[in-house]
Amino acid sequence: MSLTRRDFARNSAITGAGVALAGSAGVLASAPNALASTEAETEGGKPTDAHSCGVGYGPLIPDPKGILALPAGFEYRVITYSGKTKLESGEFTPSNHDGTAAFDGPRGTTLLVNNHELKGPRANWKYPVPLTEGLVYDPAASGGCTVVEVRPGGQVAEWVGIAGTSTNCAGGSTPWGTWLTCEENSDKAGTNGMTKDHGYVFEVDPIDRRANEDPKPLKFFGRYDHEAVVIDPKRGHAYLTEDAASPNGLFFRWTPPKGFEYGRGRFRTLADDAGDLQAPKCFDSGGKYVDDLSRATRIGTVYGVDWVDVPDRDAKSTPVRKQFADGEITRARKLEGMWWGDGGAYIVSSYARAESPGRHDGQVWFYDPKRRTLTLKVLLGVNPDPSKDGAFDGPDNITVSPYGGVILAEDGEGVSHLFGATDSGRTYPIARNDLNVGTEEEPEFSEFAGVTFSPDGRTLFANIQDPGILLAITGPWKRQRR
Numbered sequence: 001m002s003l004t005r006r007d008f009a010r011n012s013a014i015t016g017a018g019v020a021l022a023g024s025a026g027v028l029a030s031a032p033n034a035l036a037s038t039e040a041e042t043e044g045g046k047p048t049d050a051h052s053c054g055v056g057y058g059p060l061i062p063d064p065k066g067i068l069a070l071p072a073g074f075e076y077r078v079i080t081y082s083g084k085t086k087l088e089s090g091e092f093t094p095s096n097h098d099g100t101a102a103f104d105g106p107r108g109t110t111l112l113v114n115n116h117e118l119k120g121p122r123a124n125w126k127y128p129v130p131l132t133e134g135l136v137y138d139p140a141a142s143g144g145c146t147v148v149e150v151r152p153g154g155q156v157a158e159w160v161g162i163a164g165t166s167t168n169c170a171g172g173s174t175p176w177g178t179w180l181t182c183e184e185n186s187d188k189a190g191t192n193g194m195t196k197d198h199g200y201v202f203e204v205d206p207i208d209r210r211a212n213e214d215p216k217p218l219k220f221f222g223r224y225d226h227e228a229v230v231i232d233p234k235r236g237h238a239y240l241t242e243d244a245a246s247p248n249g250l251f252f253r254w255t256p257p258k259g260f261e262y263g264r265g266r267f268r269t270l271a272d273d274a275g276d277l278q279a280p281k282c283f284d285s286g287g288k289y290v291d292d293l294s295r296a297t298r299i300g301t302v303y304g305v306d307w308v309d310v311p312d313r314d315a316k317s318t319p320v321r322k323q324f325a326d327g328e329i330t331r332a333r334k335l336e337g338m339w340w341g342d343g344g345a346y347i348v349s350s351y352a353r354a355e356s357p358g359r360h361d362g363q364v365w366f367y368d369p370k371r372r373t374l375t376l377k378v379l380l381g382v383n384p385d386p387s388k389d390g391a392f393d394g395p396d397n398i399t400v401s402p403y404g405g406v407i408l409a410e411d412g413e414g415v416s417h418l419f420g421a422t423d424s425g426r427t428y429p430i431a432r433n434d435l436n437v438g439t440e441e442e443p444e445f446s447e448f449a450g451v452t453f454s455p456d457g458r459t460l461f462a463n464i465q466d467p468g469i470l471l472a473i474t475g476p477w478k479r480q481r482r
Contacts, residue, residue, distance in 0.1 A: 054481040056420065056428025060389075067469070069432040074475030076431075079156055079461070080114070080148055082127050082468030087146065088159045094118065094146060095127040097463035097470055099181070099228070099337075099397060100450030101173035103206050108152045110454050111206040112461060113161055113179035114470060115168035117449075118142040121193040127468070129163045136164040137215040138196040143168045145181050147206050148470065161204040162215050166194070169243070170228035170337045170397055170449075176263050179204045180218075182226035184243055186315065199223035199315070201240075203267050211265055219272035221254055222313040224320045228338040230345050232369055236262065239345045239367065241335035242321060245355055248292060248331035250279045250321050251347060251367075253307055272314070278307035279320075282330040282374060293332035293349055293365065293374070294358035301376040303330075305367070332356075332363075336411070341400035344368045346377070350394050350411060361393035361412065364421075378406075378421055386414030392427060397449050402457040404480040409462060411447035418448050418462055422480040430460070431473065437466050 057071035068076045079085075082095035098117040105111035122128045122142040129144030145161040145168060167185035174180060186199030200217035221229070227243040236256050242249035255276045260266070282290040282303040290303055311323045321331070334350035349363040362380035367373070383393035394412025401407050405422040407430065416433040431448075438444025446466035453460055460473040 055422055055426045056480070057430070057475070057478075060429050060432050063434045067433075067435050067464075068471060068473075069434050070473065070475070071430075074473060076474075077154075077472045079112075079150060079470040079472050080146075080158055080468075081470075085156070085158065087130065088157055089130060089132065091130045092127050093158060093468065094129045094144070095125060095468035096465055097468045098168060098449045098465060099170040099172075100452050100461055100463060100470070101171070101179055102452050102454050102461060103173070103177055104455045105149060105207065110150045110459075112148040112150070112452075112470070113171075113181070113204055113206050114146050114148055114450065114463070115171055115181055116143050116145065116468070117167050117169055117184070117465065118144075119167040119185055120187075129165075130160055131163050132160040134213040135160055135162055135215065137162065137202070137217070138164040138166075138194055138198070140164070140193050140195045141166045141198065143183070145179065145204050147204070150472070159209070161206070161212055162202055164215070165200075165202060166198045169226065170241075172229040172231070172338060172340075174203075174231050174262075175233040177205075177207070178264060179206060180229045182229060182240075184225045184227055186223055186225055186319065197223065199225065201226055201229060205264060208264070216268050218267050218270075219314060220270055220274040220277070222252065222277050222310060222320055223315045225249065227336050230338045230340040231262070232340070232345075234343075235369055236260070237369065239338065239347075241338055241347060243335055244319075244321055245333065247321060248333045248356060249335050250329060250331060251335055252310070253278050253280070277310045277313045279310060279324065279329045280374075281306045281308050281328065289327065290330055291326070292352075292357045293330065293363065294352040294356040294360060296363070296376045297358060297379075299376055299379055303374045305372045305374055336395070337397040337409075339398050339400050339406070342366070343370065346398055346400065346406060347374075348395050348398050348408070350396055351380075362395040362408075364395065364398065364406065364408075383412070386412055389415050389432065390429075392417060392419050394447075396447060397451050399451050399453060401480075402453060403477050407451050407460070409448035409451045411449070414445070416445040416448055418451060418460075420480065428480075431462070433464055435464060435469075 060069040080093045085093045094116040096117045098115040103111045128142035141164045144163040147161045149157045169184035171181045187194045201221045205211035225244045227241040229240045238254040240252040332349045333352040333356045336348040336350045345367045347365045364378035383391045395408040396411035397409040410417045418431040433445045436443045450463035
C-alpha cells in the first residue's frame, strides 16, 4: 500500500517539527560542516570546546605505544591482533577486521562475532579465515567470521564461526542472539577464482557451534554487495544496505512470509524466494519524487517512503540495483552501517561526491517503520583537510550508545577517529588511530570498524581494520548532556 500525501503531511508534522525523538539517540541535528568540528557556542556566542560544555571526554592524548589515542582516564586493551594472536586451532587471527557485535556468553563471558573483510582468492592474503571443517561455504574464498570469547578474568579464546565467504563487512545482530554476516561482494562462480556464487547473508551463532555447520546462504535477502542488516523486533522486517556504485546502491526491506516465527535456526527453514524484498522510493512533503538521498541538505529533512518490489533478487543476469529504471527508486552513495534503536533503523551514507546529485562527507538517517519516513539526523559537510586532526568525515559503522547519542567509526581520508554525536548535535572524539601503516613521508591510518558496546555498557569494542586489531576501550563513561 502506498503512503498517501495526506499520510505523509501528517507524519511530517509529527517527526519534522523540532526533529525530536524519544529514546537514547534523540536529536542529532547540525548544519553542514558543524559536525566536522568539536567547537560549540556558548549562550554569549563565544566558541568553546565541546568538553567545556559537558560534551565528550576532553582532548585525545597520543599513545606512546602508537596504537590508540584516548581521553584522559581511558584505557584500551588489545583483544586480538592479526598475525600475533592465535585461534584455538593454533592458526593466526585472520586480518581485516570489520563488523562486530557483542553477546552475553555462558559463565559471565562476553562473546564477540568479528567479520573479516577479505576479498578474492585465499592466496591474496597472508592471514585468511582458516578453512575449518564443516564451516566452509566456498573453499576458494578468503573471508568469514571468528567468534571471540572474553572471560571474566581477561583470558581470550577465538575460533572460526564461518569460513569461505567473501568480503564480510558490517553485518548485524538479531533479537534472538545471533549474527548476520554480509558479503560485500557479488562474484559469481567461475569469477575471480570463486567456486560458488557470492553476495549473500549468512547467520552465525556465537553460542552453539554446531548450528554453524554446513553454512547456508540466506538467498531470500537477495544477492548484491551487502553492507549491513538490522531486524525490526516488533514487525519482523529486515532492513539491509548495499554499498555499491555506478549506479549508487539501495536500501532494502525484507518482509517475512505470513506466519513465520523468528528464532535460532529458523532462517534455514525458508525457501530461497521466501518473503518479499523491496527497495525504497522516496518523496518530499510536496509529493515530489527524490532520486538520491544526497539531495537533502538540511538536518530535519523528512522523506516519505514507498516500497517497490525487486524483480529478480538473485540477480541472475542483472545486478539488483540495475533492475530499476530512473524514477522508480531512491539511491544513495556508500550505504554503510546500520543499528536498530529507538524503534527504527539508523542508516549511514558515508559520503557523496560527483557520482551523486549532492556532496557531503556523511549522513545518518533514521527510518521510522511506523510512519514510513526517513529523517536526516546527522549531516557532515565536506571536510576541507582530512589530514588535520579535529574534523570528522566518512562515517561507516554505527552503534547507538547507552550514554546517549550515537558512536560512529570513521572510514574517511587522512586521520581516523571514533567519534560521538550527542542528542543536541554536538560531536566529540573518543579515539584516534595512531597506528601508521604508511610511511613517515606519506602517513596512512586504517579505518575504524566494528564499533559496539558490551552488553553491560562498560566496554566499547572497536576494530582497526588494517592490519586487523580488536580493541576493548574502558573509562569514565558518562551520560552525554543535551
